[in-house]
Amino acid sequence: MVSRAAWLYIALVVTVTALLVSRTPVMPPHTIHPLADLIVLQLLFLACDSSPAPLASRQTKWSPSSSATLAAVVLFGPVAAALVGAIAVLSLRRNRRLAERLFNGAMHALCGLAAGKVYLALHGTLGPPVAADFPKIILPFAAAAAAHVVANHALIWGIYRLNPGPGMLRREALESSLPLLLVSDLGYASLGLVIASLWQVMEGFAAVIVLVPLFVARWAMGQFAEQQRAYEATMNALCQAVETKDFYTRGHGDRVSRGAGMIARKIRMSADRTEAIMFAGMLHDVGKLGVPTQVLQKEGPLTEDEFAAIQLHPMRGLEIVGEIGFLTEALAGILHHHERIDGRGYPMGFAGHQIPEFARVIAVADAFDSMTSTRSYRAAKPIDLAVGELRKGAGTQFDPLLVEAFIAALAEEGWQLPQPTSAPADLSNVTVQDHDDPTAPLQVVVA
Numbered sequence: 001m002v003s004r005a006a007w008l009y010i011a012l013v014v015t016v017t018a019l020l021v022s023r024t025p026v027m028p029p030h031t032i033h034p035l036a037d038l039i040v041l042q043l044l045f046l047a048c049d050s051s052p053a054p055l056a057s058r059q060t061k062w063s064p065s066s067s068a069t070l071a072a073v074v075l076f077g078p079v080a081a082a083l084v085g086a087i088a089v090l091s092l093r094r095n096r097r098l099a100e101r102l103f104n105g106a107m108h109a110l111c112g113l114a115a116g117k118v119y120l121a122l123h124g125t126l127g128p129p130v131a132a133d134f135p136k137i138i139l140p141f142a143a144a145a146a147a148h149v150v151a152n153h154a155l156i157w158g159i160y161r162l163n164p165g166p167g168m169l170r171r172e173a174l175e176s177s178l179p180l181l182l183v184s185d186l187g188y189a190s191l192g193l194v195i196a197s198l199w200q201v202m203e204g205f206a207a208v209i210v211l212v213p214l215f216v217a218r219w220a221m222g223q224f225a226e227q228q229r230a231y232e233a234t235m236n237a238l239c240q241a242v243e244t245k246d247f248y249t250r251g252h253g254d255r256v257s258r259g260a261g262m263i264a265r266k267i268r269m270s271a272d273r274t275e276a277i278m279f280a281g282m283l284h285d286v287g288k289l290g291v292p293t294q295v296l297q298k299e300g301p302l303t304e305d306e307f308a309a310i311q312l313h314p315m316r317g318l319e320i321v322g323e324i325g326f327l328t329e330a331l332a333g334i335l336h337h338h339e340r341i342d343g344r345g346y347p348m349g350f351a352g353h354q355i356p357e358f359a360r361v362i363a364v365a366d367a368f369d370s371m372t373s374t375r376s377y378r379a380a381k382p383i384d385l386a387v388g389e390l391r392k393g394a395g396t397q398f399d400p401l402l403v404e405a406f407i408a409a410l411a412e413e414g415w416q417l418p419q420p421t422s423a424p425a426d427l428s429n430v431t432v433q434d435h436d437d438p439t440a441p442l443q444v445v446v447a
């Protein structure tokens with residue numbers, strides 16, 4: 001659904017763009033076939049726009065269409081650049097709604113117009129650049145490219161603010177990928193200058209020559225993103241299997257993953273390690289697949305053997321996912337997530353910094369989520385009580401620095417508590433002990 005405010009915003013952008021374009025003088029053509037050249041650039045825009053490459057699994061898609069607009073800026077000026085951008089209305093992408101087409105057309109036209117005006121103001125002339133234009137053309141072109149990128153992101157930001165949710169613009173467009181998007185946009189924009197410079201020699205073929213290697217590179221990146229998606233689907237399937245087997249921990253893997261990510265960002269882990277630790281958080285209890293279901297769902301205290309079976313789950317987890325190459329450091333997190341700083345944990349009894357950092361991080365997020373989740377035999381603890389328990393365990397069970405990092409991240413980012421859900425009928429009478437809850441150790445039958 002497009003909100004009323006978003007429609008008004010789109011109408012405003014379309015009107016302002018039309019007014020500005022109509023009041024901008026058309027520059028005299030500098031090529032022999034101005035109309036044909038303009039159409040070539042519009043086709044180039046559509047070709048780029050129609051096959052955006054996903055940057056990565058959770059990030060937005062981006063397309064190099066701005067290179068066509070920026071080439072038009074250099075060759076023909078602001079109005080032509082606006083006409084190239086406006087062709088986004090005819091985008092070949094499927095499922096584009098009218099509002100999205102109108103907004104994209106107006107937005108790209110306005111960006112082209114802004115870039116064209118900046119370029120003209122700083123450079124003064126139009127047409128295919130020649131050797132004598134370098135390097136003095138670079139600064140005006142860079143300013144035009146920056147104007148294009150800024151206008152583009154500002155207009156998108158506006159529509160997102162007015163029309164949040166899974167609507168016509170993907171929220172991811174403004175999320176973590178923003179710096180990457182800005183850099184890639186500027187990089188693509190620079191190709192506009194290359195296309196314009198080659199225009200003198202090969203006219204419209206310039207676009208093809210420049211974009212062929214680009215499309216090959218994007219295809220390769222698309223393959224990589226597909227692979228990432230396949231990894232994530234595998235992770236989700238494994239989590240789903242654990243949660244099917246152990247109903248009461250539904251959503252636990254996701255939340256531990258999120259908590260581990262919060263700590264990782266707070267202690268400034270690299271992006272790669274943050275992603276890996278989030279995988280580890282998601283999969284930390286995958287070894288439960290190797291624990292008999294009747295033990296996981298047992299009512300009342302466990303026998304020594306059953307307790308031992310539960311304590312084996314980190315090893316079982318390593319057995320299950322150990323061969324998945326890309327998990328690398330995440331495996332250490334899975335294997336050691338029940339170690340304690342005082343050395344009284346399992347499976348290895350490691351102490352202090354013998355415990356891999358991933359495992360120390362997961363231990364904090366794991367215990368916190370367990371305490372703040374409802375179990376059949378006890379209510380969820382409020383967040384401040386759970387934080388108090390983490391602090392109580394800092395230095396004995398948990399790494400104190402990571403506890404503080406998590407608490408600081410909680411204050412900044414908040415925490416989405418799980419929704420209490422009722423168990424399926426066949427599990428409604430089962431009292432399941434939670435091996436992650438530091439305030440309620442597993443009950444074992446004393447022989």
Ligand SMILES: [Fe+2]
Pocket residue numbers: 284285313337338435436
């Ligand atoms: Fe566990």
